[in-house]
Amino acid sequence: MSKDLVINDLHIxxxxxxxxxxxxxSVKQGEIHALMGPNGSGKSTLxxxxxxxxLYEIDSGEVIFSGVDVLELEANERAKLxxxxxxxxxxxIPGVTLANFLRLAVSAVRAxxxxxxxxxxxxxxxxxxGELREKMRQLGVDDSFARRYLNDGFSGGExxxxxxxxxxxxxxxxxxxxxxxSGLDIDAVRIVxxxxxxxxxxxxxxxxxxxxxxxxxYIRPQFVHILLDGNIVESGGxxxxxxxEAEGYDPIREKYGIKEEQNGEV
Amino acid sequence: MAKSETNTMEEIGISNEYQYGFxxxxxxxxxxxxxxxxxxINQMCxxxxxxxxxxxxxxxxYKIFKQKPMxxxxxxxxxxxxxxxYYYVKASDRSERSWDDVPDDIKxxxxxxxxxxxxxxxLAGVGAQxxxxxxxxxxxxxxxxxxxxxxxxxxxxxEYPDLVKKYFGTIIPSxxxxxxxLNSAVxxxxxxxxVPPGVKVEYPLQAYFRINSENMGQFERxxxxxxxxxxxxxxxxxxxxxxxxxxxxxxxxxxxxxxxSRVRYTTIQNWANNVYxxxxxxxxxxxxxxxxxxxxxxxxxxTMKYPSVYMMEPGARGDIxxxxxxxxxxxxxxxxxxxxxxxxxxxxxTSKSISKDGGRSSYRGWVDVxxxxxxxxxxxxxxxxILDKDSRSDTxxxxxxxxxxxxxxxxxRVSKIGEEQxxxxxxxxxxxxxxxxxxxxGFIEPLVKELPMEYAVEMNRLIQLQMEGSVG
Numbered sequence: 001m002s003k004d005l006v007i008n009d010l011h012i013x014x015x016x017x018x019x020x021x022x023x024x025x026s027v028k029q030g031e032i033h034a035l036m037g038p039n040g041s042g043k044s045t046l047x048x049x050x051x052x053x054x055l056y057e058i059d060s061g062e063v064i065f066s067g068v069d070v071l072e073l074e075a076n077e078r079a080k081l082x083x084x085x086x087x088x089x090x091x092x093i094p095g096v097t098l099a100n101f102l103r104l105a106v107s108a109v110r111a112x113x114x115x116x117x118x119x120x121x122x123x124x125x126x127x128x129x130g131e132l133r134e135k136m137r138q139l140g141v142d143d144s145f146a147r148r149y150l151n152d153g154f155s156g157g158e159x160x161x162x163x164x165x166x167x168x169x170x171x172x173x174x175x176x177x178x179x180x181x182s183g184l185d186i187d188a189v190r191i192v193x194x195x196x197x198x199x200x201x202x203x204x205x206x207x208x209x210x211x212x213x214x215x216x217x218y219i220r221p222q223f224v225h226i227l228l229d230g231n232i233v234e235s236g237g238x239x240x241x242x243x244x245e246a247e248g249y250d251p252i253r254e255k256y257g258i259k260e261e262q263n264g265e266v
Numbered sequence: 267m268a269k270s271e272t273n274t275m276e277e278i279g280i281s282n283e284y285q286y287g288f289x290x291x292x293x294x295x296x297x298x299x300x301x302x303x304x305x306x307i308n309q310m311c312x313x314x315x316x317x318x319x320x321x322x323x324x325x326x327x328y329k330i331f332k333q334k335p336m337x338x339x340x341x342x343x344x345x346x347x348x349x350x351x352y353y354y355v356k357a358s359d360r361s362e363r364s365w366d367d368v369p370d371d372i373k374x375x376x377x378x379x380x381x382x383x384x385x386x387x388x389l390a391g392v393g394a395q396x397x398x399x400x401x402x403x404x405x406x407x408x409x410x411x412x413x414x415x416x417x418x419x420x421x422x423x424x425e426y427p428d429l430v431k432k433y434f435g436t437i438i439p440s441x442x443x444x445x446x447x448l449n450s451a452v453x454x455x456x457x458x459x460x461v462p463p464g465v466k467v468e469y470p471l472q473a474y475f476r477i478n479s480e481n482m483g484q485f486e487r488x489x490x491x492x493x494x495x496x497x498x499x500x501x502x503x504x505x506x507x508x509x510x511x512x513x514x515x516x517x518x519x520x521x522x523x524x525x526x527s528r529v530r531y532t533t534i535q536n537w538a539n540n541v542y543x544x545x546x547x548x549x550x551x552x553x554x555x556x557x558x559x560x561x562x563x564x565x566x567x568x569t570m571k572y573p574s575v576y577m578m579e580p581g582a583r584g585d586i587x588x589x590x591x592x593x594x595x596x597x598x599x600x601x602x603x604x605x606x607x608x609x610x611x612x613x614x615x616t617s618k619s620i621s622k623d624g625g626r627s628s629y630r631g632w633v634d635v636x637x638x639x640x641x642x643x644x645x646x647x648x649x650x651x652i653l654d655k656d657s658r659s660d661t662x663x664x665x666x667x668x669x670x671x672x673x674x675x676x677x678x679r680v681s682k683i684g685e686e687q688x689x690x691x692x693x694x695x696x697x698x699x700x701x702x703x704x705x706x707x708g709f710i711e712p713l714v715k716e717l718p719m720e721y722a723v724e725m726n727r728l729i730q731l732q733m734e735g736s737v738g
């Protein structure tokens with residue numbers, strides 16, 4: 001079955017204020033899309049709305065994934081279908097080790113596919129450990145990561161690497177990376193970018209949501225879209241990202257008559 | 267004096283309405299009549315064949331108990347009727363119930379908790395004393411080689427009268443509080459532990475192995491003496507629901523930590539929801555001694571329990587880790603008390619509470635630094651987790667400082683399970699219930715990692731059971 005993500009005429013509000021206004025976008029497995037936009041254009045609202053965050057109200061439209069409209073599904077059901085969101089600000093869960101959390105998450109996501117599991121519904125510990133160790137090596141993540149409490153006291157770079165490690169373990173069909181490069185220094189962006197590029201293949205579709213084009217130096221998208229005031233105003237190829245790199249968002253804003261948002265990201 | 271007789275369970279006050287009130291064929295060989303007076307205490311002393319000093323001790327304590335007004339602080343005790351309680355029931359040595367008579371749902375709970383066969387039979391009141399007696403016998407033999415005494419307190423009075431008499435009631439006198447007075451008057455069972463100088467007991471002493479005819483008493487009395495430089499870890503309770511026939515449980519635990527000794531006392535309690543659990547626990551820690559209380563309270567209708575450490579000489583240290591889980595109809599009034607009676611003493615209190623389905627948890631703490639006790643340090647951390655809007659959490663800290671040269675820190679946090687935390691975990695495939703359970707388990711991790719392995723596993727499963735059906 002096709003695992004494409006198809007967004008049709010999507011409207012999302014936050015606290016009654018319309019943010020995403022009739023957005024259309026389609027991401028196929030194996031494709032890499034970049035959605036670029038200035039602060040306040042609705043980037044994070046789209047990411048959270050697609051994953052099913054309860055604070056983001058879907059006003060109308062549809063999001064078809066794996067052939068079903070996922071808008072009525074809880075976030076965990078979307079995850080089980082193969083949708084993944086790498087968070088801009090991953091939340092800390094004190095007292096829960098990354099390894100314990102991931103074992104439950106991986107078991108939950110794979111249970112749908114009827115994989116082998118023991119009595120608790122968890123994948124066997126040895127199998128899980130082996131897989132985790134292999135993925136951590138592949139991504140150059142230190143072994144001690146697995147025993148640390150999830151995102152608790154992690155640096156900005158560590159949090160993003162933990163997100164990518166989760167992506168690698170959960171093996172989604174479509175991954176949304178929400179500002180994965182924000183708050184990282186140049187080295188950290190390179191490490192994260194190289195990690196993601198290792199995971200890219202015909203089975204994975206990626207939607208990179210970003211303000212700056214710098215992450216795209218490591219993960220070259222085939223499609224670039226510009227988000228402005230809750231809508232995609234232009235779509236094209238790499239040249240669009242280059243244009244933004246050179247000129248910034250001002251010429252685009254001017255072209256579409258949109259004022260700069262002062263109230264930060266939504 | 268009443269002669270031994272046999273009664274039906276109804277006569278000795280086990281109600282059929284009780285949550286785990288399956289019928290029970292344990293035949294008590296003696297029961298006192300309802301209520302308490304000197305005659306009841308005298309009967310008890312006669313049956314136990316106790317020395318005169320203990321009879322006097324009980325009768326004195328009873329006088330004090332009568333004079334004490336009903337405790338007004340803490341939880342609601344207005345439904346507690348002292349005249350409607352049997353204060354002494356001596357069960358027969360062997361239960362006649364068989365495992366087949368235990369209801370399926372109880373067996374299922376044991377299964378899911380992963381409780382060992384011998385222990386679950388005991389918990390269900392099936393005649394498992396034999397099994398535990400064998401285990402206990404082997405342990406006692408091992409301990410005997412290194413001079414450690416581990417007995418029930420009734421036996422200890424007969425076998426080690428001088429040692430018991432020297433310390434009994436010195437840490438918690440009868441007049442300490444209403445329930446200490448009651449326990450002193452009517453106590454039965456509990457553990458007596460003595461560890462000789464320099465001896466380190468390598469494995470935890472578990473009350474479960476000690477239990478014989480005086481099992482799971484209502485008014486347990488425990489006394490632990492750690493002689494100079496010794497070390498011991500004592501574990502009581504269990505995470506399985508404890509099926510109790512009586513609604514009042516009032517224990518007293520006294521601990522003496524002599525110079526340079528180290529004692530850890532771990533409790534996990536999960537009383538049935540009809541039980542008032544009113545416990546006094548206190549330790550005296552002398553020079554460079556270290557006392558650690560690890561205290562987990564999951565069940566009961568009302569728990570009032572504040573393990574305390576009196577640091578009597580320089581270098582003493584007291585650590586108290588307390589966790590309370592208050593669910594529907596439950597009030598956990600738990601906390602800790604530390605008294606810095608000497609200079610250069612250190613204490614750490616960590617309290618964690620979880621309230622759910624309208625449950626109420628309170629932290630009640632006391633930090634006291636005596637005048638002249640210079641260079642003391644105390645650090646208190648209270649974390650409360652509230653799972654829904656019907657539930658409640660309160661903090662009642664008291665800090666009394668008689669000395670300027672001290673370092674006292676108090677941190678308190680109340681949190682709700684964050685929408686962001688739930689969403690984050692759910693976006694990774696966890697259901698809302700799995701996500702909440704994971705957050706709660708993470709919250710109590712500081713206690714769980716201090717538990718012996720098998721208790722830690724049970725504790726996590728128990729939280730899982732408590733959380734089931736709590737969402738959606």
